[in-house]
Amino acid sequence: MTDLIVEADGGSRGNPGIAGAGALVRDAEGRILATTAVPLGKASNNVAEYTGLIEGLRLAAALNPAAQVEVRMDSKLVVEQMSGRWKIKHEDMKRLAQEAKQILPNSQVSYTWIPREQNGDADRLSNEAMDASAAGTSWDPSTSAIKIDPAGGEDNSGQSTTEHTEQAIIQRIAEAHDQVLQQRKRLEELVASRAAAVSSAREAGISPMQIADELGISADAVRRMLS
Numbered sequence: 001m002t003d004l005i006v007e008a009d010g011g012s013r014g015n016p017g018i019a020g021a022g023a024l025v026r027d028a029e030g031r032i033l034a035t036t037a038v039p040l041g042k043a044s045n046n047v048a049e050y051t052g053l054i055e056g057l058r059l060a061a062a063l064n065p066a067a068q069v070e071v072r073m074d075s076k077l078v079v080e081q082m083s084g085r086w087k088i089k090h091e092d093m094k095r096l097a098q099e100a101k102q103i104l105p106n107s108q109v110s111y112t113w114i115p116r117e118q119n120g121d122a123d124r125l126s127n128e129a130m131d132a133s134a135a136g137t138s139w140d141p142s143t144s145a146i147k148i149d150p151a152g153g154e155d156n157s158g159q160s161t162t163e164h165t166e167q168a169i170i171q172r173i174a175e176a177h178d179q180v181l182q183q184r185k186r187l188e189e190l191v192a193s194r195a196a197a198v199s200s201a202r203e204a205g206i207s208p209m210q211i212a213d214e215l216g217i218s219a220d221a222v223r224r225m226l227s
Contacts, residue, residue: 002028002110003067006056009074009122010040010048011130018134019043022125023056024146025063031149034059035141037125039133049075050096052126053082057103069109074116074123083111121146 010021
């Protein structure tokens with residue numbers, strides 16, 4: 001079952017040339033929940049297409065990191081490469097594909113090719129990004145032709161998309177903080193354990209070099225523990 005639909009596009013006027021990427025997220029009913037457009041300066045068309053994908057996945061992950069997401073693009077190259085049916089040979093494409101895969105697990109994302117005429121909203125966003133890129137400005141969502149659906153901007157609890165996104169970001173920060181604390185605790189336990197082992201070995205008359213060999217640490221580290 002698909003929870004969110006990402007539509008993404010990118011383009012370059014010159015290939016490489018003035019480039020931009022655009023993406024939007026729809027709910028299962030087709031309402032637009034979030035949009036973005038990214039001016040890229042000078043870049044190739046493929047880089048712009050992949051950037052659109054990445055930005056679309058980021059929007060979806062911010063809305064619901066557990067969602068089943070269907071990505072729809074008119075780029076046959078990106079769809080086939082990300083689906084694993086075509087090999088990725090270019091190093092820039094490999095890097096961007098890897099970045100996209102790290103946003104959401106593969107099990108949560110599927111890819112569908114659609115004709116260009118069915119990808120008009122994402123194409124419009126990418127053109128707005130290219131216009132901003134050509135003007136040397138940032139994209140202004142308030143002037144965009146593609147608007148978030150007011151009805152789709154709230155979930156069943158009455159929360160707006162912005163509020164939902166902010167809560168998801170706060171949750172990620174909290175989870176990252178907890179991971180850091182857990183890693184620090186494990187490190188402290190390891191240091192304490194090694195220090196106790198070094199002290200016991202020293203009392204038994206074992207040399208710092210022998211202790212270092214046993215624990216797999218440097219002799220200098222052993223000496224610091226004993227000082």
